[in-house]
Amino acid sequence: MKTSEIADNLFVKKLMDRLNHKTAVIGVVGLGYVGLPLAVEKAKAGYRVIGFDIQEERVRKVNEGINYIGDVVDEDLAEIVKHQRLKATTDYSFIREVDAVAICVPTPLDMYKQPNTSYVENSANEIAAHLQKGMLVVLESTTYPGTTEELLKPILEKSGLTCGVDFFLAYSPERVDPGNKQFNTKNTPKVVGGVTENCTQVAAAMYENVLEGKVHRVSSPAVGEMEKVLENTFRNINIALVNEMAILCNKMGIDVWEVIDAAATKPYGFMPFYPGPGLGGHCIPIDPWYLTWKAREYSYHTKLIEIAGEINNDMPDYVIKRVMEILNKDGKALNGSHILILGVAYKKDIDDCRESPVFPILDKLDNGGAKWTVVDPHINEFSFKDRKVFPEPAITADMLERADLVLIATNHTAFDYKEIALHAKAVFDTRNSSEELCINPNYYKL
Numbered sequence: 001m002k003t004s005e006i007a008d009n010l011f012v013k014k015l016m017d018r019l020n021h022k023t024a025v026i027g028v029v030g031l032g033y034v035g036l037p038l039a040v041e042k043a044k045a046g047y048r049v050i051g052f053d054i055q056e057e058r059v060r061k062v063n064e065g066i067n068y069i070g071d072v073v074d075e076d077l078a079e080i081v082k083h084q085r086l087k088a089t090t091d092y093s094f095i096r097e098v099d100a101v102a103i104c105v106p107t108p109l110d111m112y113k114q115p116n117t118s119y120v121e122n123s124a125n126e127i128a129a130h131l132q133k134g135m136l137v138v139l140e141s142t143t144y145p146g147t148t149e150e151l152l153k154p155i156l157e158k159s160g161l162t163c164g165v166d167f168f169l170a171y172s173p174e175r176v177d178p179g180n181k182q183f184n185t186k187n188t189p190k191v192v193g194g195v196t197e198n199c200t201q202v203a204a205a206m207y208e209n210v211l212e213g214k215v216h217r218v219s220s221p222a223v224g225e226m227e228k229v230l231e232n233t234f235r236n237i238n239i240a241l242v243n244e245m246a247i248l249c250n251k252m253g254i255d256v257w258e259v260i261d262a263a264a265t266k267p268y269g270f271m272p273f274y275p276g277p278g279l280g281g282h283c284i285p286i287d288p289w290y291l292t293w294k295a296r297e298y299s300y301h302t303k304l305i306e307i308a309g310e311i312n313n314d315m316p317d318y319v320i321k322r323v324m325e326i327l328n329k330d331g332k333a334l335n336g337s338h339i340l341i342l343g344v345a346y347k348k349d350i351d352d353c354r355e356s357p358v359f360p361i362l363d364k365l366d367n368g369g370a371k372w373t374v375v376d377p378h379i380n381e382f383s384f385k386d387r388k389v390f391p392e393p394a395i396t397a398d399m400l401e402r403a404d405l406v407l408i409a410t411n412h413t414a415f416d417y418k419e420i421a422l423h424a425k426a427v428f429d430t431r432n433s434s435e436e437l438c439i440n441p442n443y444y445k446l
Contacts (some may be wrong), residue, residue, distance in 0.1 A: 004440055005172065011167075011168075016202060019202065019206050022045070024047060024100060024206075025047070025048045025049070025050065025098045026039075026047045027050050027051075027097075027098035027100065027102070028042070028049060028050075028101070028102050028104060028105040029053075029102065029103045030103065030105040030106075030119075030123070031052075031088060032053075032104065033176060034140060034141075034174040034176050035104035036072055036179075036436070037071050039051045039086055040076055040086065041186055041210055043080040044076060044085075046085075048086075049080075049081055050087055051087070052089060052092055053090065054090060055090075059089060060089035062081065062083065064081075065081040070352070071178060092126040092129070095126065095130035096132060097208055099134070099136065100138070101135070101370070102135075102138045102140050102179070103120065103127075103137070103139045103141060105119035105123050106282065107141045107142055108282075108286065109289055110313060112147070112161050113289045113291075117147065117151060117291055119141070119142065120143065120147065121151065124155040128155055130157040131161055132167075137167065138170045138172050139152055139169075139170075139172075139221075140172055142228050142283060143225060143290060143292070144229070144294040145222045145294060146225065147221075147225060147230070147394045148169065148171040148195070148225065148295065149222065152197060163199075164198060168194065168195075168196075168198060168199040168203065169195045169221075170193060170194035170203035171194075171221035171224040171225055172203060173227070173231075175189075175231075178199040178281075178352050180347065186211055186212050187213050189209045192218070192225035193218040193220050226257075229288065232283045232284050232287040233287065233291060235273070236285075236308050237285070237308040238271070239274075239276075239279065240311040241273070243315055245259070250322075250446070252395050256446070257432040259279075260272050261385045276357070277319045277357045277358070277446070278312060278319070278357025278428060280346020281347065282354045282355060285312070285313075285355050287326050289309065291305065316361045316364060319357075319428075319430060322428060322444070323339065323413060326426055326442070329442075330425070332397065332403075332404055334370050335368060335369030336369060337370050337371070337404040338370070338404050339406075340372070340405070340406045340407065340424075341358060341372055341414055342409060343358070343376050343411065344356055344358045344376045344410065345376060345389055345412070348410060348412055349426050350378060351379060353379050358374070358409050363385075374389065375395050375399070376391040376410070377412060379391050395419065397423045400423035403424065403425065405427075405428060406425075406426070406427045408420075408427065408429040408433050409430055409431075411429075415433070417433055417436040417437050420440075421436055421440040426440075426444070427441075428444045428446075429444065432445055
């Protein structure tokens, strides 16, 4: 046996022992919607966890046991911080103390819909500066196939250590659905693909010691990266389909929501998706474009993905068109009208407004000369055109009566739909929010 293989086996055995006996120290880079829930679950499983983030405010809140993520239980965070199972820092030199580290940083698009991997690259460089022999590094951020081996591995190997021999590298895509009451970080199945078999083995062991969901091993990081993009592209395309159906059904005088409910009675071969004012969140509107960008490297044009993206991106324009039609029925123009917008979060009952379709709607209302007010009980503030906007926390009868049109962009449970129906001059509901709204004579659905 070669010396490198002996070292490899010794490192595997040592790391596996520490993972299985919960003596390993786990690092999590990025304490946002993915990283903080993961850090909490690892600490609850018995590991000592160090969270890394460049935002000092996040670090301060974690160290004070103050939760800022909806999918984390306040008491869980407070308890593990109190018992020193989790601490946060902006100092990446503490990477030297960890046995394994997960990278959970944003992977946005630039203005040309090309991948911006700077957060991943910066994290990898910070880790490489303090990489130790026998350490495991796992990328969880959603990205294009090839990122782990083509981008991350060379950066980490600048440390002088060899992947698969001196340290271990794997990809395991995050699966987070904010607001989902059934599936969370703890019980959602996990996909893991390592650069080598030993990399897969140690990465899978870490997750198996933390999560209740099954750990599914794949043959390479690229398979894991591709399956994650497939998950979100699948949803993107099907949402585009129902959005297009909604537009056609409106022209034909057919209720698209009734059509979907009828189709959903089929027990096989159909999965219901629902239309809306556009896509939101950090995954579905963004991830398919990672694949279209990578496909160009292979001289392939992802036609269906790009058409779906165009349909979904055009939904805010369609919403404004419908708003104008509804106002015109009452002899009003968009210019000078007051629109009350209910919900800025990208989906129901969550505190996340990343990539919300409300933002392009607000922009189009501004351009059309309309006045607007936003109500959202889950969002305290958001940035729009370089300024801070502070949504109203609740609806009042006076708000409803003053508005020329109430636009329901997000169907939060907290909204009193009967109150809306009784006091609104007109309602345009993009979410099929409640049957109670039907008592309003000027009620319109997407």
